[in-house]
């Protein structure tokens with residue numbers, strides 16, 4: 001079918017596909033797919049989340065603009081677009097993440113944020129950034145310690161990324177910033193890392209809110225992340241009105257709901273790997289610690305999907321009945337566990353897909369926070385005009401008296 005399409009289209013369009021895919025450093029197939037995705041999102045068919053397309057502003061939404069930094073595969077973007085947000089700039093340097101992002105949104109992200117001059121970033125209402133968690137996470141810290149490398153702000157490369165972010169905030173002064181990171185950010189380095197982040201943003205004149213939110217309220221996965229929302233004090237004053245969302249219900253879905261009835265046999269653990277995981281768990285149990293695989297309760301929720309899931313899948317194993325080795329999630333199931341809709345194609349290898357989903361933010365959580373941000377923006381617009389959203393010129397008092 002795609003071949004038919006390419007053969008039958010006019011020559012100029014072929015040239016355009018050829019040139020644009022070349023300039024975006026993507027294959028013709030992925031480029032055509034991304035254009036189709038865009039058209040599909042605009043069209044009458046149900047949107048990614050069974051709601052009207054993000055391009056048509058929803059009731060309660062607000063046509064704000066945002067930038068998507070450290071974008072990964074665009075979990076922040078999906079969540080913010082659902083509230084009327086329009087993305088005006090993206091940065092993500094990983095080639096595979098760029099490929100997925102381009103296929104999903106039809107935009108090729110700019111690369112290394114350190115090479116981007118903040119003044120080249122368009123004006124925007126919300127700056128969204130899931131800045132890299134590695135220097136601040138327990139896993140990242142212990143890995144770096146074992147390699148004899150510095151971590152946190154002392155890390156000469158990744159640690160300084162936060163300061164690039166701070167510089168962009170200082171130059172562009174977005175009214176709102178939305179940052180996401182691992183739960184451990186607050187306790188890292190005895191709270192020192194968090195203190196520096198807080199102080200940096202407060203010194204830039206932002207009023208901060210922060211909360212650790214477990215995505216288990218939206219998807220059947222225990223996934224705690226810190227969400228920081230900052231409001232520019234020079235715009236909103238020192239007491240902006242904002243509250244974090246509550247999950248829609250306790251656990252709305254069970255783990256079994258995201259599973260396919262059958263999957264490729266390659267996702268079943270080999271005898272060798274299964275034996276290794278069991279021995280590893282037994283060894284650690286004997287030492288009195290809880291390291292080990294996670295056999296998931298099909299009626300419950302899973303452990304956190306990590307970026308290293310592709311290695312052995314040990315944190316989220318799926319039982320397959322007595323006498324059978326468990327299996328790991330397929331990439332599509334991993335996408336569902338994160339709340340990414342089935343309509344979004346997986347355009348990278350299994351390994352890259354697991355990495356991308358394990359690194360991502362749950363879009364439904366961003367959607368819920370985005371709704372509260374949009375509410376805060378609307379409230380600001382309304383109050384700024386003395387309670388009148390569209391300011392009318394007042395009727396002169398003398399006229400009122402004249403009517404009387």
Ligand SMILES: C[S@@+](CC[C@H](N)C(=O)[O-])C[C@H]1O[C@@H](n2cnc3c(N)ncnc32)[C@H](O)[C@@H]1O
Pocket residue numbers: 070071072073074075076091092093094097111112113114129130131132133161356359360361362
């Ligand atoms: C924690 S992930 C963010 C994931 C994202 N929130 C999502 O939903 O997919 C951090 C991302 O920052 C990217 N990154 C790290 N250093 C970067 C740099 N110097 N410039 C641009 N992107 C960078 C990584 O490739 C990674 O995808």
